Amino acid sequence: MTTVPPLLSLRSVYRTYRTDGLAVTAVRDVSFDIRRGEILAVMGPSGSGKSTLMNMIGLLDVPTEGSIWLEGVDIAELSENRRSELRARSIGFVFQSYNLLARHNAVENVALPLVYCGVGRKERTVLAEQSLEAVGMLHRARHYPRQLSGGEQQRIAIARALIASPLIVLADEPTGALDSRTGAEIVALLCSLNGAGQTVVMITHDPGVAAQCKRTIRLHDGQVVADEMPISALPRKVAAL
Amino acid sequence: MTVVQSFQIALHALRLNPLRSFLTILGIVIGVASIVTVFAIGAGAQVRLQEQIRSIGANVLMITPGAIHQGGVRLKEGTKLTMTEGDVQAILEQIPEVQAAAGSIAGTAQVIHESKNWNTTINGTTMAHFMVRDWQLSSGRFFSATEEAGAAKVVVLGSTVAQELFPPGEDPIGAQIRIMKVPLEVVGVLDRKGPAQDDVAFVPLTTAKLRFLGSASGINRDSIAYILAKVAADGQMAGARSEIEGLLRQRHRIPPGQEDDFKVQDPAAAMEAQQGAIRTVALLLVAIASVSLLVGGISIMNVMIVSVTERTRELGIRRALGGKMRDIQLQFLCEALVLCLVGGAIGIVGGITLSITVARMAGWITAIDVEAIGLAVAFSVATGLVFGFYPAHKASKLSPIEALRAE
Numbered sequence: 272m273t274t275v276p277p278l279l280s281l282r283s284v285y286r287t288y289r290t291d292g293l294a295v296t297a298v299r300d301v302s303f304d305i306r307r308g309e310i311l312a313v314m315g316p317s318g319s320g321k322s323t324l325m326n327m328i329g330l331l332d333v334p335t336e337g338s339i340w341l342e343g344v345d346i347a348e349l350s351e352n353r354r355s356e357l358r359a360r361s362i363g364f365v366f367q368s369y370n371l372l373a374r375h376n377a378v379e380n381v382a383l384p385l386v387y388c389g390v391g392r393k394e395r396t397v398l399a400e401q402s403l404e405a406v407g408m409l410h411r412a413r414h415y416p417r418q419l420s421g422g423e424q425q426r427i428a429i430a431r432a433l434i435a436s437p438l439i440v441l442a443d444e445p446t447g448a449l450d451s452r453t454g455a456e457i458v459a460l461l462c463s464l465n466g467a468g469q470t471v472v473m474i475t476h477d478p479g480v481a482a483q484c485k486r487t488i489r490l491h492d493g494q495v496v497a498d499e500m501p502i503s504a505l506p507r508k509v510a511a512l
Numbered sequence: 513m514t515v516v517q518s519f520q521i522a523l524h525a526l527r528l529n530p531l532r533s534f535l536t537i538l539g540i541v542i543g544v545a546s547i548v549t550v551f552a553i554g555a556g557a558q559v560r561l562q563e564q565i566r567s568i569g570a571n572v573l574m575i576t577p578g579a580i581h582q583g584g585v586r587l588k589e590g591t592k593l594t595m596t597e598g599d600v601q602a603i604l605e606q607i608p609e610v611q612a613a614a615g616s617i618a619g620t621a622q623v624i625h626e627s628k629n630w631n632t633t634i635n636g637t638t639m640a641h642f643m644v645r646d647w648q649l650s651s652g653r654f655f656s657a658t659e660e661a662g663a664a665k666v667v668v669l670g671s672t673v674a675q676e677l678f679p680p681g682e683d684p685i686g687a688q689i690r691i692m693k694v695p696l697e698v699v700g701v702l703d704r705k706g707p708a709q710d711d712v713a714f715v716p717l718t719t720a721k722l723r724f725l726g727s728a729s730g731i732n733r734d735s736i737a738y739i740l741a742k743v744a745a746d747g748q749m750a751g752a753r754s755e756i757e758g759l760l761r762q763r764h765r766i767p768p769g770q771e772d773d774f775k776v777q778d779p780a781a782a783m784e785a786q787q788g789a790i791r792t793v794a795l796l797l798v799a800i801a802s803v804s805l806l807v808g809g810i811s812i813m814n815v816m817i818v819s820v821t822e823r824t825r826e827l828g829i830r831r832a833l834g835g836k837m838r839d840i841q842l843q844f845l846c847e848a849l850v851l852c853l854v855g856g857a858i859g860i861v862g863g864i865t866l867s868i869t870v871a872r873m874a875g876w877i878t879a880i881d882v883e884a885i886g887l888a889v890a891f892s893v894a895t896g897l898v899f900g901f902y903p904a905h906k907a908s909k910l911s912p913i914e915a916l917r918a919e
Contacts, residue, residue: 331832331912352836359834370829370916374528386517387834431833 277304315490363432422453522846537855539808544859546801551884552867554794614640615736636720652700816903828915848900856892
């Protein structure tokens with residue numbers, strides 16, 4: 272299709288947890304590529320291995336078997352420190368429960384990843400304000416999370432995810448804690464970022480959210496059961512499920 | 513992430529919970545304040561002692577009357593003045609190590625100048641007294657030989673007495689003062705030597721005997737209350753001492769086996785021994801204060817461990833957003849360090865305030881030395897590092913995935 276190498280490649284990825292001698296394989300034999308500028312949804316019921324997969328794509332975890340390549344680098348080969356550095360620069364996390372630091376205002380929250388990139392305070396503030404403007408939240412810059420609605424908090428979380436110009440924005444159930452209208456706005460925001468060229472990966476169990484993405488990967492029992500374009504984007508094709 | 517950034521994060525976190533932060537550092541505050549106070553008071557006591565040692569003069573032996581027997585009854589030391597001017601003369605002439613010797617008689621009396629009066633020690637002595645004690649004049653002169661021989665009505669005032677009797681700016685030299693109704697001319701004022709030493713008025717020995725203290729000196733008109741003898745060098749003190757003892761036993765006709773009726777003392781050595789004792793007590797107090805510092809450190813560790821648990825999710829977020837294990841460790845270590853340094857700073861201020869207050873109230877001298885403050889700061893930093901290390905290590909070891917899942 273294209274000669275550009277994929278941004279992220281998963282090849283026969285397994286992730287097995289061992290607790291009290293009991294081995295549970297949360298992800299088994301998963302292989303797919305994420306290309307630059309893509310927007311894709313990872314769907315599946317709870318326990319299907321979505322979170323485990325997200326942790327690995329987000330460099331928080333490494334596969335037990337198989338390999339994950341980010342821009343041609345095998346993440347399992349990297350040290351814990353190196354992966355932390357890469358997280359700060361390459362991954363923009365958006366969480367279901369926003370995960371803003373309650374004791375810091377919006378600007379400080381948005382600037383947080385830059386602290387770990389060694390950016391000075393003044394420059395951090397300037398960049399954070401730019402990022403807040405991009406998600407339409409500049410007027411809330413000095414507000415604390417508890418003073419903001421869920422939708423506003425999630426926008427701030429998205430501003431934080433964007434601040435270091437990451438390779439991938441990784442959103443884990445970004446609408447899970449929001450009402451459907453606000454959720455739709457957040458998804459629209461993520462889609463518009465994608466429209467501007469940002470690679471976005473959404474983990475969701477909401478088919479409505481997945482329908483907004485050009486590509487959906489369905490997981491079941493830790494395995495990929497479908498890797499499909501939505502009906503609107505492709506000629507009609509029989510779904511596997 | 514830089515250390516400066518870690519300190520900023522730490523400060524931010526501590527400011528959010530001022531009451532808790534304050535309670536946490538209380539142990540450190542108390543510990544450091546105690547150490548600074550103890551050091552200040554201890555150092556003050558040393559300064560005071562050194563001043564006293566200096567005021568006596570270097571290499572001085574003091575000979576005072578000892579216990580005497582009178583018809584089988586053993587009387588209190590100093591009851592009878594057993595020494596005479598002849599003894600002074602003999603010590604000076606027969607013992608080569610002794611450079612100067614002066615006999616004194618002393619009593620207290622009211623000194624009066626115009627409308628002012630003051631109660632002080634009247635010391636009747638000779639010129640040699642000032643030489644023995646290396647005592648300089650601030651104005652005027654000492655007694656002349658003629659005045660000593662002729663029991664002249666002259667007086668040399670200690671600086672405290674001069675200050676009490678004469679208003680500032682008035683020159684006491686040449687003024688007339690009265691002691692026990694006897695008018696005397698002030699011929700000299702002495703330099704300062706220390707509060708305990710300066711409250712005195714010196715008159716010639718002859719004058720004292722003839723005009724006021726004579727009746728108090730008892731049986732022998734020749735007798736004196738004590739002798740000060742200056743020895744040429746520090747190494748000759750012990751030798752001079754035993755020679756004086758031998759000489760006086762011989763002159764006082766004390767048969768072998770019977771107790772001396774005099775005592776030869778080395779006041780500087782006695783005070784140095786006292787100084788050693790003060791140092792021991794001060795060290796003991798510092799040890800106790802260190803326990804408070806230890807308890808303070810434990811309380812910091814305890815709060816930090818609770819804080820790590822409380823902030824697990826924050827740590828997860830920080831890790832996910834790119835915080836390295838080292839960054840998290842540094843953040844908590846900085847928090848402990850900031851706590852201890854702030855505690856140390858408050859403790860130093862508190863300690864200085866406390867020692868000044870104690871000094872005012874008890875009339876002690878305190879000396880706040882930079883060394884003690886440096887030590888307190890070093891102690892605080894060490895406490896922060898030691899007791900902050902474990903919580904910081906624990907925090908850095910949290911798995912970011914687990915931490916993000918925490919409530």
